Amino acid sequence: KPKHPEYPPSPKKPWPIIRNVPHVPTSRPWLTYTAWGKEHNNKPLHLEALGQHMIILNNVDDAIELMEKRSSIYSDKPDMPLMTLMGLDFNATFLRYGNIWREHRKAFQLGFRKEMIGTYHPIIELETNKFLRRLIAHPKDLKEHCQFFPASIVMSIVYGHELESSEDPILVTTKRAIQLGNPTIMTGALLMITFPVLLNIPRWLPGGGFHDVAARSRKAISEMIEMPYAIVKDRMQNGVDKPSLVQDLLEKQEAKGVDDESVLKNVAGSAFGAGVDTTDCALGTLFLALSLHPEVQKRARSEIASVTGMTRLPVFNDRPSLPYVEAICRELRRWRPEAPAGVPRATSQDDIYQGYFIPKGSMIFFNTWGMTHNPDIYPDPEEFKPERFLNTDGSLNDDDCHLTFGFGRRICPGRYLASDIVWLAAVRIIATLELSDPKDPATGESIDLDKHQYSNETLSHPPRFICTIKSTEYADNLLRSEEE
Numbered sequence: 001k002p003k004h005p006e007y008p009p010s011p012k013k014p015w016p017i018i019r020n021v022p023h024v025p026t027s028r029p030w031l032t033y034t035a036w037g038k039e040h041n042n043k044p045l046h047l048e049a050l051g052q053h054m055i056i057l058n059n060v061d062d063a064i065e066l067m068e069k070r071s072s073i074y075s076d077k078p079d080m081p082l083m084t085l086m087g088l089d090f091n092a093t094f095l096r097y098g099n100i101w102r103e104h105r106k107a108f109q110l111g112f113r114k115e116m117i118g119t120y121h122p123i124i125e126l127e128t129n130k131f132l133r134r135l136i137a138h139p140k141d142l143k144e145h146c147q148f149f150p151a152s153i154v155m156s157i158v159y160g161h162e163l164e165s166s167e168d169p170i171l172v173t174t175k176r177a178i179q180l181g182n183p184t185i186m187t188g189a190l191l192m193i194t195f196p197v198l199l200n201i202p203r204w205l206p207g208g209g210f211h212d213v214a215a216r217s218r219k220a221i222s223e224m225i226e227m228p229y230a231i232v233k234d235r236m237q238n239g240v241d242k243p244s245l246v247q248d249l250l251e252k253q254e255a256k257g258v259d260d261e262s263v264l265k266n267v268a269g270s271a272f273g274a275g276v277d278t279t280d281c282a283l284g285t286l287f288l289a290l291s292l293h294p295e296v297q298k299r300a301r302s303e304i305a306s307v308t309g310m311t312r313l314p315v316f317n318d319r320p321s322l323p324y325v326e327a328i329c330r331e332l333r334r335w336r337p338e339a340p341a342g343v344p345r346a347t348s349q350d351d352i353y354q355g356y357f358i359p360k361g362s363m364i365f366f367n368t369w370g371m372t373h374n375p376d377i378y379p380d381p382e383e384f385k386p387e388r389f390l391n392t393d394g395s396l397n398d399d400d401c402h403l404t405f406g407f408g409r410r411i412c413p414g415r416y417l418a419s420d421i422v423w424l425a426a427v428r429i430i431a432t433l434e435l436s437d438p439k440d441p442a443t444g445e446s447i448d449l450d451k452h453q454y455s456n457e458t459l460s461h462p463p464r465f466i467c468t469i470k471s472t473e474y475a476d477n478l479l480r481s482e483e484e
């Protein structure tokens with residue numbers, strides 16, 4: 001008689017001994033999970049490979065039940081030695097559930113809770129206008145602008161450091177670290193995360209090249225954390241008062257007599273590591289969706305005109321009066337969730353769900369893509385249709401699609417900031433610019449999403465593209481009025 005109930009059903013019949021090893025998807029796993037979900041009524045699914053159990057959730061109700069209602073069991077992270085090897089274990093996203101993670105979370109809460117974000121609005125407004133000016137001046141550098149803009153906001157908030165140009169040594173160091181510290185640039189990374197035993201391959205064997213990549217990543221990440229931190233410390237020692245999250249946390253810590261700076265440094269680094277690339281993905285999707293859909297821009301522009309009369313730039317106070325613009329922001333995250341396969345969790349004890357056994361240490365994958373592309377909830381899921389978030393009277397419905405920020409105790413602590421950055425960028429872009437004709441910059445071909453696909457990474461980026469960026473008749477006046 002088995003000692004425990006059955007595991008949830010497996011989408012593929014396990015092989016003898018190696019079980020589901022051949023079935024673990026390595027390319028755009030979210031699409032495979034979604035297809036399996038369809039075949040199994042979107043019930044939780046189970047894979048087992050090299051002793052590792054994996055549970056795939058395709059249904060939002062299961063995700064809420066497990067990660068929110070049973071959060072004491074489902075808030076852990078898998079032990080990911082690859083991340084440690086690469087120096088990524090500073091990042092709160094990968095911390096095991098426990099006291100160190102709690103300290104990180106408290107610091108994030110202090111800096112990024114909803115009530116705090118309003119104090120950052122002047123920074124977001126200033127940086128958004130600079131972003132618009134850069135887009136108008138150098139439209140071909142769209143990708144670089146989309147990276148620089150969130151980086152400059154996060155850098156200002158966290159370190160009080162204003163980035164002047166993309167040559168700023170801090171930005172160069174940070175970009176290098178983010179690039180080198182992206183595990184998916186390594187062949188077989190997904191397999192190494194799932195099966196850490198592969199990390200025992202020595203450097204000199206074929207497949208052992210990851211050791212050198214990891215060493216470079218560790219060095220770059222350490223520089224990324226130390227460099228801007230040293231600037232804040234320097235300023236404080238020289239009596240220069242420039243508000244920043246790091247200064248605030250340091251002062252609070254000093255008042256309590258705590259002198260361990262590791263949490264502080266790592267929180268600041270995590271905000272960068274977890275906040276910039278994600279927001280860059282969201283902005284890329286914003287430009288792609290708008291340039292593919294001039295009719296969406298037109299409707300949003302007329303909504304904005306009805307509120308501002310196009311005599312001023314939209315401001316955060318206008319947000320409740322602009323439901324269609326809000327619906328665009330919701331549709332962006334639904335249509336192309338930035339982390340389409342979610343971010344893996346782990347169970348910290350055995351559990352039984354719907355009569356099935358989920359053992360301690362299982363990896364839990366919440367398949368965001370499957371949830372936001374479920375045709376029963378979102379008909380024609382591949383279509384970009386902001387109006388799906390509106391009631392017939394034009395007001396917003398109750399679905400804010402914020403599941404793309406995760407669930408429960410590990411939900412993204414930067415979600416309010418991210419939402420405000422993307423909203424202000426969207427509304428000011430629509431008020432001042434007309435976007436059209438997205439093209440592959442290398443071939444000049446029009447973007448066709450069947451051919452020009454989003455990347456196969458945990459954070460799935462839009463294909464590289466440029467688009468025609470034309471100032472609207474109001475652009476100059478609006479931007480000038482703000483700058484005077």
Ligand code: HEM
Binds near residue numbers: 092271272282339408
């Ligand atoms: C569009 C932008 C963003 C998206 C789509 C996004 C998405 C996510 C997701 C899906 C998770 C995992 C949640 C879970 O396991 O339930 C996460 C975690 C996290 N995010 Fe974000 N994020 C964004 C922006 C930001 C920003 C701006 C910051 C910081 C300033 C940030 C900081 C973090 C941190 C620190 C974690 C780890 C939290 C933990 O494990 O306790 N994110 N984010």
